[in-house]
Amino acid sequence: MSVTAKICGLSTPETLDAAIRHGASHVGIVFFPPSPRHVDRDRAAGLAARVPGHVGIVGVFVDPDDALIDASIAAGSLDVLQLHKVSPDRAAILRRRTGLKVWAAMAIKTSADLAAARSFVGAADRIVYDAKTPEGSALPGGMGVRFDWTLLDGHRHPLPWALSGGLDPDNVAAAARRTGAPLVDVSSGVESAPGVKDVDRIARFLQAVRQIS
Template identity: 65%
Template structure:
């Protein structure tokens, strides 16, 4: 099975074009104002209209209220919902209510952290293993942090999964070889500054993924 990639935190037409041209299977729009990657509903609507139908649009949320989800789904024509800081009960509720696949982020630093994934069996459709951020961090991800990918070796994954956290063109090959990931998610690793996606870095990341 080929390795595919999600370019997350897109906010401009040019960088979305770069993601599509490079072969991204998924694009991510962040709906979380504290993030430098946050997009408005109007921005997301324009970007979604630009994206071809074969590229899945994923909305990224942090403990969202229903009203925010509803507006984002309409504006960005979302194909999936990615949740950070959500309980299994809330993830299941959102999935039932929106009838969209739910991705749940599991923050990882130690082997024991992986066990949280099991609680989402039946409540979500995909696990996104991401690096755990510091306790005082305002953002749950997108900080360029990585975790020990060897922790995923031999783990009994309860759901289809993706790897995130500190990936870039230079280390994604090692990350895939070490973890066995078939879907990788990148954000800060294709940026020139926080929230500023770089077309050349997107192209380089996707070119590497295409060889895996």
């Protein structure tokens, strides 16, 4: 069982370098001002310049307009757009207009939420199953909330997919084995405080991923 990992919400050279050094397949840069992980374009450009070609750069957006997408792609040298709170039609438009891969984030709480992933066939390249945050939350993810992984039992995934929501160094191996996730995505689970990534936790998370079999 080969599992890859994305470390999301990176904002400093030290933590970005740790993610790359310990084997992350993707690094995530958040372009959403309400998030404590948001970075401006200048910082995004500085981070992107440190990323080697074999590591994918994922820009994370929440219902973005075209201007934000275009400016962020230019600043962050993005390979992937991870889109939260967008419709399949909007995802398809951005995928076609930018020529980049699109990951559609799905907020999951019930099996009905999982079923909605089918609507992104032809509009996205990957589904990111994330936990639905509490009603009224300002953020669509990155809050350490997990969903019931048993919902994935027997689920026929319509697209390549990733598991997100509530993962950390201590549970990622069990989560990946339980669900069969080919890609795991972590943000708050490798932080010492909201938006503050921890180099040691990043290392532990990626070590746990490498040991999954």
